[in-house]
Amino acid sequence: MKTSIKVLFTAILIIQGLSLKAQNTTGVYLNENDYKDHKLTYASNTDKIQLNEFFGGNTISVINDGKKVNLNKNEIFGYRLANQDYRFYNNVAYKVIDTVGFAIYSREKLVQDTKGYKPATQYFYSVNNKAVKELTIANLTASFPQATNFRYSLQSNFRSDADLISYDHAANQYKIKYLYLEHKRVMASN
Incomplete structure (x- = not known):
């Protein structure tokens, strides 16, 4: 009985941990279909996106496997950061509300x-x-x-x-x- 309760408790903790990680995933939506399918490229569980918005920058930088990847804002659909989706349009990021x-x-x-x-x-x-x-x-x-x-x-x-x-x-x-x-x-x- 004690063993099954421990196993159940451990399973619940693992599932909660996985869901927390999934909720905080950061990454890039390369196109509209990726956005609709919630498919992130360069996905990680840390906030490693630099938006380069100062002076109207037209690229974003993503840290992926320790390497910096630069992407043109006008060539990707958007990104997910801090549990929030954003869409690019004319190199400007818009927060998706609904x-x-x-x-x-x-x-x-x-x-x-x-x-x-x-x-x-x-x-x-x-x-x-x-x-x-x-x-x-x-x-x-x-x-x-x-x-x-x-x-x-x-x-x-x-x-x-x-x-x-x-x-x-x-x-x-x-x-x-x-x-x-x-x-x-x-x-x-x-």
């Missing part, structure tokens, strides 16, 4: 304030992982010209572009995603 229906991204940027510059979060989106666009009512309306009820929902449910990132904690989803999925449900039933 991918249901269409992707929503964020990016920190310095903006002018009364006492200098301060960091502010800006939001973006893409449809089918194509061009990354600023998350605005006008841009969404232009991206979904055939989705009439979705476009009308945007106009009637959001007063400003800033409202588009509203989150419904009870439903555990962004309100814009609820409207989009409701549109898709209505279209599928017709």
Whole structure:
């Protein structure tokens, strides 16, 4: 009895350790299919990616097996770092926030304030992982010209572009995603 409890306890510890390592994996998504399949290249359990963002660098550096590998940002889809996915578009990294229906991204940027510059979060989106666009009512309306009820929902449910990132904690989803999925449900039933 004691032996089986020890074996069970050891197995639980091993499984928890493996899941912790898997959760903290860092690496590069070479293309969109790798991202969709969660297939990381140059994967490790340590944060060994240098983004070279200062002065608009167009490469990232990955330490793999003790060797430094440089990759062009415009030739890879994105990367995973600190348990978070990022996508590159025009050599800029965007944090992936939500991918249901269409992707929503964020990016920190310095903006002018009364006492200098301060960091502010800006939001973006893409449809089918194509061009990354600023998350605005006008841009969404232009991206979904055939989705009439979705476009009308945007106009009637959001007063400003800033409202588009509203989150419904009870439903555990962004309100814009609820409207989009409701549109898709209505279209599928017709």
